[in-house]
Structures are given as C-alpha cells and as structure tokens.
Amino acid sequence: MPLDGFAGEGAPEARLPAGVAVRTFRPGEDDAEWLAVNAAAFAHHPEQGSLTQADLDDREAEPWFDPRGFFLAERAGKVVGFHWTKVHSAEQLGEVYVLGVHPDAQGGGLGKALTTIGLRHLAYDRSMPTAMLYVDADNAPAVAVYEGMGFRTHETDLMYRTEG
Template sequence: MTDAAAVAAREPGRQIQILDALTPEQAEDVVGLLAEAAASDGVQAVSEQGRLQLRGGHREGVRHFLLTVEGDLVGYGQLEDTDPIEAPAAELVVRPGRRGQGHGRALGTALLAASGKRLRAWAHGGKAAARHLAQVLGLALFRELRQLRRPLTPTAIDEPVLPAGVTVRTFVPGQDDAAWLAVNAAAFAHHPEQGALTQRDLDDRTAEPWFDPKGFFLAERDGELIGFHWTKVHAEEQLGEVYVVGISPEAQGGGLGKALTAIGLRHLAAEGLTTAMLYVDADNTAAVTVYERLGFRTHEVDLMYRTES
C-alpha cells in the first residue's frame, strides 16, 4: 500500500484507498463495477491494458484507487506512471447508480494529487460527463483516438499482394516472443503505449481467452521478422478487430502494411464475423487515409485530457 491511511474525503463515509496491488477479491469487485458501467455506458471505462493490470499482483508504476462509501465500492481509478517522458496516465469510473454525487470529482482530485498535478486522463467514448469532469479538474484536450469500423465481406477485401521475397506465417508462442517484441518496439517507437509492451504484457494477452495464434500473422524476409498483423475476436459482440499492425521501419512504404491488413481482414471474415474495427489516432492522417480507403469509417472516439504544461 502506498498510503496506509485512506485519503481524506469530504462526504461522510467516503474513503479513497490507494494500493500498489489488488487482492483477488478486490480485483473481482472492480471487474464487476467495470462490467456494470460498460453495460450502462456502451463503452469500457478502463482500457484493455488497465483491465489486465487489475490482476497479477504488483506492477511497477501502477497504482489502484478504490473509492468506497460505508464500505461499498462506488468508484475505481488507475494511475500508470511508466512513461519516462509523458505525464502519468489515469482512467476512472463511478458506479452508474451512484453518479452525480461528487465521487468522480473526488477520484479525479485524488489522481491529480498523486500525479503531482501532472496528469493525462482518458475519457473513453467521449461522454459528456467525462468531458465536464476534465474541465472541472482543469485538464485540456490533447489527443483523440478514433474507433473505426467496416463491414466484413470477403469479396470486398482486396487480394493481398506481398512485396517480393516476403512470406507470411502465424505466431508461435514462446518461439516468436523476443523477435515480435523487438519489431513492435521499433515499429511503435513513437507510440507511448504500444511501443513499450514487455514480455509480461505479451504474456498477459496470450493468456486471455480471446487469444488465437491462428489470427496472429508474421511477415518475414530471409528468415527475419519485418511486420505483423495481430487480430482479435470479440466473441460476445461478434466483432473482429485489427488489434495491431506493425511494420519494421526499414520495411515501411512498400505495401506490406496494406497486404497484412487484408490478410487479417480475410481471416476475420472467414471466421464468420460481419464487422471489423480498429483504433487509430486522429492526427495520424496517413493511417486514417489508408483505413478509410479500406472502407473503415469512424464509429466512436476516445479523448485524452492533460494538465497544461
């Protein structure tokens, strides 16, 4: 525990505990809270990375904020301070039936204080209440992450054309880990979340029920990994995701990204899925253009706010 005492709260009975790790019981309570909020809001309040960090004990740079009222879990926040340059990143949620009572502001204030008043905060889905809370906390909008979608019709997906000398196979867990992590880091050196993935992050994802190596495509030239397309299936929504496409810097610009995207989309269509989705930063105009040419259109947006520098 980073602070043995509960953070002082203005409302009688409200407490905020700051923890380095959650017990299995606490993690289950938070998962239930997140599920209830997602059912109400139509969007997850905490990212996949944040949800993975609920379990597995202590993780360097990650703190959990449990807001309770008379012992009942009412809100949850997570602060991740792992980027050596960027401000700590926060996500938070309040139980749907307990909103409008100042709990979100209390959590936001605690996260802001714990970050040293140097904070980035996500508003997934760009909901009005989250935008208002960001304004109340004095945060300014600086990043827009778009979720794009398109229908999955096999006949409407271009035949993939690979660059000369490139072959594609599927990922072998344990065998390809190190090579994939190296290419991922190089391909996303500019990206604060994706480029920093570690072996533990990879293990977290390959242990998830959705993981299927048949949907994880690797492109090689002369036996060297130069690109990949990792797909993901959201079974409950019957939705296929272009989870991540990465190309090694020296292999970029030759059409490999487009070919790998097509290979993954064809795989998802063959699985019987009717819709594909992906996430892309709004200011990455080159990528947005490529995906729009592939038939993707904006479905919703996630907004990130930060303290003024």
C-alpha cells in the same frame, strides 16, 4: 479513434511486397523478435512501443488469444511486420488488434497487405461480419490505409492531461 468496416468479405487477395512471406505467430518462439519489431514500429507510441515479455504473456493468457489470427510477415527470415487480430464473439465483431510494420519496411504496401490478410481471416475463417480498430487520428498514413479499405469513423475519443 475507433473505426469500423466490413471484415474482408469480397476483399481481394493480399499483394505482398517482393520477398515477403506471411505465417502465424508461434508463442514462445517468436516472442523476442515480435517484441523488437513492435518496439521499432511503435517507437513514437509510449504504451504500445514499450510492451514487455510480461505484457505479451498476459495477452497470450487471455481467453481471446488465438495465434491463428496473429500474422507475421517475414523477409529473409526476419520479421518485418505483423497483424494481430482479435475476436469479440458475443458481439460478432472482429478487431484489428494491432498492426505494425518495421520502419525499414514501411511505404511498400506491407501494412495494407497485412490488414487484408487479417480481415480475410476474420471474415472467412472466423465468420465475423464486421471489423473495427482503434487508430490515433494524427497517424495520417494509417488512417489513409484504413479508410481506403472501407473503414469509417465510428466515434472519436479525446484524451486530456495536465503537465504538473
């Protein structure tokens, strides 16, 4: 379901869990580790959880790709979460493109901290007045985090399929 909200203006500083540091993505160096964390974080999601190196390469080749808006959270030198932002310049709209936390690091506030870091980047570094995201409506923990940060449902998309 698409949600939209403010892009971080006035948002408090991110409160990272103990021992976690955040840096930006380094194309070609972080690919394999990011793909592994993405797969673990989205094991339940057949499309996002099955991204390959070729898929990542395709996204990095897009004109919107900017590693300065792709944040990695590390603990003890290992990636434990990430927030990849996207900018839609013509619409003056920032996007929480994908946010994921490794299952071993969930429940400690890392997702909210990473969301805040990305939203502040969109608001202050990229001057985006609004941000949006897509989230599966049945992902109650993610919906709760986003709504708690001021996002509201913009529209609801339904998908149907038949078993054949």
